Amino acid sequence: MSQVDAPPIVELRDVDKRYGDGPLILDKVSLAAQRGDFITLIGPSGCGKSTILKLISGLTPISAGRIVVDGMDPASAVERLAFVFQEPTLLPWLNVSRNVEVPLRLHGTAAAKRAEIVKKSLALVRLADRTDYYPRQLSGGQKMRVSIARALSVSPRILLLDEPFAALDEITRNHLNEELLAIRQQLAWTAFFVTHSVAEAVFLSNRILVMSANPGRMHDELPVDLPYPRTEETRESTAYQKLVGEASRILRSVELLKS
């Protein structure tokens, strides 16, 4: 997937993070993502997985070290990335299409262009027939799809997803995982994905980064060399199940480190 020679699209080098005078959240974290990588961060609660996404998105600054996003500092690169939160985080007073166009409105995109992009984004998440619905009329999975469509509307180069499917039932989650990969086949963004589910991590990513907690550190990396596109059959393959087992083992060893 990645060309080793090209400069990484996201790079963290020896990054520390603490909030104010609080404890160290991240301790000398380094990582480099190549264009097209699908990187999943796993690790015990409080290991700072979500904090890494916040640093990349520029929502909060690093305390020490160096961070480069698409060749610049995160605050300048913010227009090239999109964030999908743990909750759908929709504006309940706007219907589906108005929700999807929120980032475009804020960027001042013209109405005709907005309508075109909204249509395309909603088609990608298979919600083209729900444009006039209000969030409360949608199921949990549909709301999350709207949230993803909104993120896609800005044509991001980097997509940051913070446990987006954690609240969904397993069947819906599996469906959305497959859809997410299908969309990625069409629009090649680099993804950073945070999850507690090892199975989800293996299914989605080409690289899994395992972190340890207190303070958050990079512990191990597990490459996932399963071919894309991945489907339901991927989940049944022995290679997949072996990787899930291996990732679980690493995660357990990290959990043991903690105590």
Add this chain to the structure above:
Amino acid sequence: MSAAPKLLRIARRLLPLATGVGMIIAWYAIHLAMSSEQQFLLPTPHEVARAFVDEGPALWGAALNTGGGALLGFGSAVALSFLLALILSLSPLVRASFYPYLMILQMTPIIVMAPILILWVGPGLRSVTIITFLICFFPMVVNTTQGLVSTDRNLVDLFRMCKASKAQEIFLLRVPAALPYFFTGLRIGGTLAPIGAIVGDFYAGNSAGGQGGLGFLAIIYSSRFQMGALFATAAVSCLLGFVFVAGVIALSWLALHKWHESFSQTEN
């Protein structure tokens, strides 16, 4: 369809009616049980009805005066409480420096404020409006401010990532997100406004012909022992309260029914 739910539905219609009839019968019974010299204290329903007819012009005129004062006081409280809430929502420091003085406003009884206001602006509509304003203002400021600072943290992050201006953040995000809180405040204010106007009129109403409101009318009728008319005044006051609350509920329905959870049962 089985018989039981149908019966239940009929009962649901009839029982409130039966309760009303029962209360009127009890009312007559109490009246008749009283000694003849005491009976004037509790006029019968038909005496109250007659007072409505006899005192009609005075009652409706007074209701209009009180309603006008209530509407002016309430309207200005809505507008100013919204503006102040916007300012208060800007920072905790601003809130900390304003809240103690707002509390003073809220804690001072209107009965004490009334004579001051009479000396400042004279009795009548102006005093009534200000008293209504003072009664409604505080709960609306508190609710709207609470709403403006309770915006979902992730939504704020989303807006910041999209480089939204402060004005966009306030008017496209914080204000609409605060609407349910705003309307909670409006309901409290809408309930208090007619009461405030009547209390205001009671203490600071204008006695000049035709300018008095319901509070003033209550003083007149009680001084003349016109018990039927006094009851009719109470009924009109109650009606005025209903009109205000119905108006506020209609407004909040218009603003929220399409999207807010509180209206979802009736919609789905």
